[in-house]
Amino acid sequence: MALYKRPNSRYWWVRFTAPDGRQIRESTQTADRKAAQEYEDRRKAELWRQQRLGERPRYRWQQAVERWLIESEGKASLEDLKIHLRWVHTHLYDLYLDTIDRDLIDRITRMRLQEGVSNATVNRMLEVVRAILRRAANDWQWIDRVPAVRMLPEPKRRIRWLTREEADRLLQELPEHLEAMARFSLATGLRERNVTRLEWSQVDLSRRMAWIHPDQAKARKPIAVPLNNEAVLVLRREYGKHPVRVFTYRGRPVDKANTRAWRQALDRAGIEDFRWHDLRHTWASWHVQNGTPLHVLQELGGWSCYSMVQRYAHLSAEHLAGYADNISRICAVTSTFSGTHGEDEKEQAAG
Known part of the structure; x- marks a missing residue:
């Protein structure tokens, strides 16, 4: 059976043999059987074109996320980054990486802002999206270029400390x-x-x-x-x-x-x-x-x-205090010169 469900999973999975003999087992990430069937048909067609026509493989966002998470294992902030990825999931899942462009990212930015979050929160989301796309382009060579990701302005927050x-x-x-x-x-x-x-x-x-x-x-x-x-x-x-x-x-x-x-x-x-x-x-x-x-x-x-x-x-600023006096001598000379010049003018005026 090509379509099946795993125990305790609500999503359909596909299982078939690719033209090159590889056994393909993937989650369709959908609980709808019709959508899962469409996913299977599309994947089979992709693999056939790659094998028979020599087309370059195209990779989807979720494939990039899965690989990035594996390679980022042990990263201290990984759990926080997963929160942003879960939000992005509904907007980018199943999209080909080469279809993710600046306009799409800008739309996602606007949608996130409409939820009332801060610019800083949106930027943290954009940073992880940009990191995955850069890895896909520079390290894995899955895409040729990375779309520009426009970050939002963030107010510079002062350092908060106690007396x-x-x-x-x-x-x-x-x-x-x-x-x-x-x-x-x-x-x-x-x-x-x-x-x-x-x-x-x-x-x-x-x-x-x-x-x-x-x-x-x-x-x-x-x-x-x-x-x-x-x-x-x-x-x-x-x-x-x-x-x-x-x-x-x-x-x-x-x-x-x-x-x-x-x-x-x-x-x-x-x-x-x-x-x-x-x-x-x-x-x-x-x-x-x-x-x-x-x-x-x-x-x-x-x-x-x-x-x-x-x-x-x-x-x-203690380490700068010594340098602050470097112009004291100049100021003193200028003051002296100004004073002498003033006396000469007074004598000329009196004469």
Whole structure:
């Protein structure tokens, strides 16, 4: 039977032998039998033309997505990217890659905007679409060119960080388990996931070090985390509460810190427009304000590129202060010259 359904699948599948002898088994991605039959007929015709007439194979969007997902396995942001791909699926599925042009992408952009999402959200969707099309053109040679993808303007959001007084106010309002994680975040700059899922096997209190494994880091590179006095103090208070995980709540491991209790603590502390991730921004801002060089901050924070830490450069200008006086001598000379010239004019006027 050419058309069939797999157990627990609502879609029809096709199974047939291609002209070159390959066994083809593919999902039609439709629950409609008539549409599935049309898909099978079309695929058989495509494969026949490729084998008998030497036509270049044409690939569909879904084939590109499947290959891209396999090659992107292990990417830290993959789960977030899948959210965008699921939305795009209804608009691009079953389309040939060479039919996806700028006009189509612009239409998809407009449809996404009509749902009330931000420009930033639309851009993240467009970025993954563009990445797949570029891979199809440059690496797989499935298409000859990549259509232009116009990104939407995004307002430059300022770095949100807390003053020491604000941080103390917030910590006082947090429940005990969240306070411990927040203190540790402010002491180390680690991301939420790296804090909540930290294990004792990643900590060496005697050496005052912790480490994040490559598969746990956003940049997929290991991060060495030196522990300052505040971080060590937090860890010692947590020691013995769980055999594996560092941070727990009522004896059970914590998987999420950005909870309702966190948001309620922010309200009580009178702190607005602040996310858990902004604790990392706060840590970086405090470092820069206290003289930590940007290249050192990059290594401490595990950022993959220098441009990521340049966002904090404006918070400290001590390294520029010496250069500010370079024109002081010029200003002094100009002032002296202007004063002398003025006296000469006065003498001439009096004579």
